[in-house]
Amino acid sequence: MSEVVKSEFGPNLWNMWFTEFNKEGVGLTLKVSRVLHSAVSDFQRIDVIETEEFGKALVLYGSIMITEKDEFVYHEMISHVALHVHPKPSNVLIIGGGDGGTLREVLKHQRVQSAQMVEIDPEVVEVSKRFFPAVASGFGDPRAKVIHDDGARFVANTQEKFDLILSDSSDPVGPAQVLFQQTFYQDAFNVLNDDGIFVAQTESPAFHADNVRKIYKNLSAVFPTVMMYLAHIPTYPGSLWSFAFCSKRYHPLEDFRPEYGNITGLDYYNADIHRGAFALPNYVKALLL
Numbered sequence: 001m002s003e004v005v006k007s008e009f010g011p012n013l014w015n016m017w018f019t020e021f022n023k024e025g026v027g028l029t030l031k032v033s034r035v036l037h038s039a040v041s042d043f044q045r046i047d048v049i050e051t052e053e054f055g056k057a058l059v060l061y062g063s064i065m066i067t068e069k070d071e072f073v074y075h076e077m078i079s080h081v082a083l084h085v086h087p088k089p090s091n092v093l094i095i096g097g098g099d100g101g102t103l104r105e106v107l108k109h110q111r112v113q114s115a116q117m118v119e120i121d122p123e124v125v126e127v128s129k130r131f132f133p134a135v136a137s138g139f140g141d142p143r144a145k146v147i148h149d150d151g152a153r154f155v156a157n158t159q160e161k162f163d164l165i166l167s168d169s170s171d172p173v174g175p176a177q178v179l180f181q182q183t184f185y186q187d188a189f190n191v192l193n194d195d196g197i198f199v200a201q202t203e204s205p206a207f208h209a210d211n212v213r214k215i216y217k218n219l220s221a222v223f224p225t226v227m228m229y230l231a232h233i234p235t236y237p238g239s240l241w242s243f244a245f246c247s248k249r250y251h252p253l254e255d256f257r258p259e260y261g262n263i264t265g266l267d268y269y270n271a272d273i274h275r276g277a278f279a280l281p282n283y284v285k286a287l288l289l
């Protein structure tokens with residue numbers, strides 16, 4: 001006769017762990033209290049797990065995209081830096097970003113009149129609305145428009161012009177690979193206005209050095225100004241994440257205007273962080289030479 005082993009968490013719930021392998025031999029392990037959703041869409045495997053430390057986490061193809069506890073860092077930093085540099089960011093394009101967190105932050109700026117999000121996978125949007133309503137809160141805003149398409153194809157074909165493009169892509173594997181290629185960067189450059197800014201998430205300098213080198217080489221072949229900035233994100237590989245500020249005209253520090261935002265209630269971004277995020281350690285600077 002089998003016997004149910006009791007634990008403080010009750011049967012079937014103890015000792016369940018999720019590990020994301022950041023690179024060969026290194027991973028982040030989180031204790032899981034429940035698996036809330038698992039599915040395979042046309043593009044990727046999608047899981048939602050509830051973790052003890054970070055709350056609910058959205059996991060795509062085995063990689064953490066957001067957790068309830070630290071999503072604010074990534075979403076504030078991919079959005080507010082450029083929004084405090086561009087004087088008139090009326091027309092914003094987000095590539096990827098299916099969870100809606102970047103859209104939510106962009107829409108905090110009243111100067112933004114239109115925010116279009118081009119996300120390849122409709123299921124990510126649906127899962128976020130269902131399990132992460134606080135992250136997905138921007139989808140109902142009348143200024144928001146969601147298009148389901150490949151972001152690279154969209155920028156190659158659109159006739160529209162944008163003030164700001166934010167590339168909130170997943171890692172450079174599977175459908176997101178094209179979003180790290182020079183062709184995509186050139187097409188993004190072409191659909192930006194003459195004073196447009198392009199920001200991209202550019203992986204972990206600590207764990208993805210080769211990728212980071214290639215990404216900045218590709219960006220520098222297209223944009224006259226390319227500057228990396230950093231943020232501390234506990235659940236991302238190495239806990240250190242990089243973003244590229246790429247621009248046709250504006251400099252992220254010389255043209256920084258704290259008064260553009262008039263934003264209260266942010267949990268990471270502020271004027272000191274804006275300035276300090278562009279200070280790079282020497283081993284990171286070396287990746288950009």
Ligand code: SAM
Nearest residue numbers: 065096097098120121124150151169170175176
């Ligand atoms: N914060 C995240 C990170 O770096 O871990 C990014 C999260 S966001 C959910 C990334 C989104 O990019 C996903 O929803 C994915 O479906 C979408 N995506 C991947 N490739 C894409 C493509 N070629 N065009 C548009 N969206 C894409």
